[in-house]
Amino acid sequence: xxxxxxxxxEQEMLQHTTGxxxxxxxxxxxxxxxxxxxxxxxxxxxxxxxxxxxxxxILIYAVCQPPNRQLTVSLPVSDFRYELNLV
Numbered sequence: 753x754x755x756x757x758x759x760x761x762e763q764e765m766l767q768h769t770t771g772x773x774x775x776x777x778x779x780x781x782x783x784x785x786x787x788x789x790x791x792x793x794x795x796x797x798x799x800x801x802x803x804x805x806x807x808x809x810i811l812i813y814a815v816c817q818p819p820n821r822q823l824t825v826s827l828p829v830s831d832f833r834y835e836l837n838l839v
Contacts, residue, residue: 765816765825773826774798777809787815791829 772794775785788794794812801810813826 768818771815
């Protein structure tokens, strides 16, 4: 499929989501990453971290494996999309 916009590219990638990761910035090049199979579990972890540390820098990524790529593609899932369960 040929994509013309970033929205079309993102939508195509999200159709091939294999899981999710929650990545938290720990400072100066240090990150903690947790894998999840389901978005709901990733959201729960995100909310738990944000509740205990509201200023934490944390993000959910969709891990995508489209059939035309050998490597996975990780796309950040923005706050409003997973809060509203649009993914």
